[in-house]
Amino acid sequence: MKNAVLSALFGCTLLTGCTDIRNRLSPDVLAVDAGSRTQFTAHISQDKELISAEADSPLLMPDALQTASGAEISAGHLSLLAVSGSPCAFLRDYVSRQWLAPTGHVLFVPDSACAALSGGGLPTAEQIAAAVSSGQVPCRTADAVLGDLLGGSGITALHCFDGKAFTLALADQNGVLGMLSADACRGLALLGKRWDCFSFAQTTGICTVTAVRARIYTGQSGKALTFTLSADITCRTGQPAEAEAILRQMLEAALTEPAQNAGADLLFLHEAALRDGIREEAGSAEIRQQQLRNAGYRTEIRLKTDSIW
Amino acid sequence: MSKPHSRPEAGWSAVQTAAVLILCRLAAFFCAEQPYSAAYAKGMFTAAVLTAGLLLPLLIAPQEPLPDALRPLYRGFALLWGSLTLVRLYALLTALHSPYPLLTLFLLIPVLLELQRLPQAAAARAASLLLFVTAAAFLLLPVSGIRTAKPVFLHEPDSAGAAFLREFQQCGELGLLPLLRSRENKPLAASRGAAAWLTVRSAVLPLTVIFGTMQNGRLLHLTGNPFFLLLARTPLSDALRTDGIWMLLAVGSTVLCLTAFLHFAADGTGTRLRYGIFLPFCSFALLFAAVPESASGLGAAAVLLGIGIPWMLRLRSLCAGLRGRPLFPHRRHEG
Structure with a gap:
């Protein structure tokens, strides 16, 4: 009897979460x-x-x-x-x-x-x-x-x-x-690592990226910041030099177009600066945008081709 | 609930003790609204390790008998912490957009009244079952969210000191520990259960906060419950969502926490007083809801009752032992 009363009471309590769905x-x-x-x-x-x-x-x-x-x-x-x-x-x-x-x-x-x-x-x-x-x-x-x-x-x-x-x-x-340009979109996609397959066309054939390891480093000279994107990319391609040039173009666009042109921090540059010990000056969003526009940007890519055989 | 002069219960096992303590801590964790950060995890870990360092010598040694004069103090604390938990449950239901949170609490009161009639072992058994389900759910979290976690968010500035103090504001079961150990006729089981609870506080919760920091990232500026924000961003899959299970676990652990604290608040009293504690229980809940600052001293009270008084009793027995006197003078038995 005790358990029946308890079950009924608890059931009534749970039912307070319901509404009429008809x-x-x-x-x-x-x-x-x-x-x-x-x-x-x-x-x-x-x-x-x-x-x-x-x-x-x-x-x-x-x-x-x-x-x-x-x-x-x-x-x-x-x-x-x-x-x-x-x-x-x-x-x-x-x-x-x-x-x-x-x-x-x-x-x-x-x-x-x-x-x-x-x-x-x-x-x-x-x-x-x-x-x-x-x-x-x-x-x-x-x-x-x-x-x-x-x-x-x-x-x-x-x-x-x-x-x-x-x-x-x-x-x-x-x-x-x-x-944003198509190159910037693809560069941001490459760095975001939510893709299952990343391929692009070359002069002959295609290049398929199989792995990306990227990290952004922050340097400071006076009040000016420098962000360096360092990426190790593994891909399958018949023309490594062309693939590297295309990938560099994508990554440079991803790094500079949002940040340098518009002041948008899409690559967690602010968090990277904190991680690298750059003390943040308290300021509004506009000040942060201006810091990004005034910063310097560099890209370093190391391409490794993955043999399919 | 057994009558005061009936045969004593068999006592809780180590797993049951650990389950009750851990779920009480998890109830406060699920209800917390402070955004996650690495500093939050650091402060939480430091507080847990410090608590473990102070408690372990007490857990290893035999429990000193708790003087009868101090028991009302512990029961009063259990009542106050139960009231605070009820307020937190209301905040949790509101954060989860429950349609009728006040009605839920209104119906919960008679449920808690009925639960007082059950033996404490029933609550302990329910806690064991709930703990295993919660542990399985926690294991799924990193599986579902590892792909979107970003370690770069661990460097956001926050106050580890504030998190350190906040940990004691959320650890009310610390104040129950001496009461729990003194009433159990399986002291070793109680010590083992307490050790498991310390392990969860030191390891599992800080790691969860770190994982939540890497997931919630820039959304730490979004107000609301950070744990359920973490769950919203880490569904197991589009087909199998676990947020409904977590809602049940959060509410279930909070209800169990309420049951445990009310049991200890009414421990050793007759039926009329057992039901009579609900009036002050509800009154204090209304006070804490209206004036949140009035509950700010409960964290310090938990530390005093859980660590301070046991250490004082321990030191007193050590001093008495050194002087060669009996610990308690001969007392006339009341007829």
Whole structure:
């Protein structure tokens, strides 16, 4: 009798975590056009339908979609957030409220994300994962994007699809600052090590990278910093010299384009400086961005060819 | 729960003692909201090693009998720490976006009341089972997250001193240790269990914080529960997610911690007083929720009760032994 009472009481306690799921919808893809009035388009995983709504703020997303659909919105199952306008303005709130998982993908759409989703022109989360897996772009999930905004230099990079290929868009809290080149994207992907296969074309044949060991060293002369990227790369290629030149081009672009041109710390240069004993001067994100623009950058590559026989 | 004058229970095994102590520490670990850093792990490790250094001589030697005059002090501490744990459970439920956290606590009170009627061995057996499941879950963490861990984040500046002090604010079971050892008729098992608990505090938790630092990285500036942020970033796979299991483990270990502390708070008392402690238990929980600073002295109390008083008793017996006097003067038995 005691155990029955205890079981019943404990069961009641556990049931307080439940809500009625019969009238609940879970969007797996959400498109947000952020502007003076925010437009939402959500793809519902249960019935593959689209719901459109609008509200005064991106943070009113569940209410707006609930009003439009007449069902309770369970917003914690998003696998892809596609944003146009200012993609970073509300990302922190979406992650803090657990509407977007830290491992969820964030995609910047230059024109209208809602129109892209409605017209079927939006890539899927699986396509983004495949682009990461093939080394076209680095992995830039919500946690990486948010980490750069909160703990980096305040400028981050998001996946962007231009209709033909994936690229990266540099953005801060106010909006998009520009795009990275294909070489920079591939160099960042190579250094990120989230790829399963990394290959690129040469004059004849292809080069396939099998292993990368890279480390960034920091030097200081006066107030000027120097970042040196040292990489040991193993690959299979018929033209090692050409492969090394291409890889050097990719890595130099990855190191200098975000940091020197835009002041974006995508390669954890700040943490590398702390590790190497460079004492950080307390300052705002703008000061940190200026330090990166004024720093010097060097690349050292040692290529080793891996025999396939 | 057995009546005060009935046959005493068989006593807890080493595994059961270790399970209760470890899960009490894990409950506080799951509820903590301080972001992870290498300095946090360093302060935690230093505090745990210092505690181990002070406790091991006591654990090796036979336990000094706890004077009856001091038992109310330990029971009062157990009540206060139970109240603090209830407040932490509410914060955990809120952080996990539980739909009705207040209702959960409201229904938990009668559950805890019913649990008081069970023998303490039941809680110890449940703790053993929960500990093995938790250990298996902890082993899966590095498997799922090793690919995305970055050692470069270990160099972020933070305060090891603050972490050192914080460790004692989260280690309430330290204050229960003398009570636990004195009531067990298997003192060796209690010492072994305590040694296992010290090992987990010194090794497993700091390593988990280091792993979390390498995973959470720049997100240490994101407010919220850092352990569940770590879990959110390290799903075992898209098909098999373990965050639901961890939610159950976190809530389960906190409920078990509450049960253990309430058992010790009511230890040796009659049924009416056993149920009567719930009123001060809830009152202190409301106080700690409204004024968090009012609980700031409990860490120091845990150190005093868990380390200070046992050392004083030990030194007194050593001095008495050196002087050749009996440890306690002859006492008239109360009829």
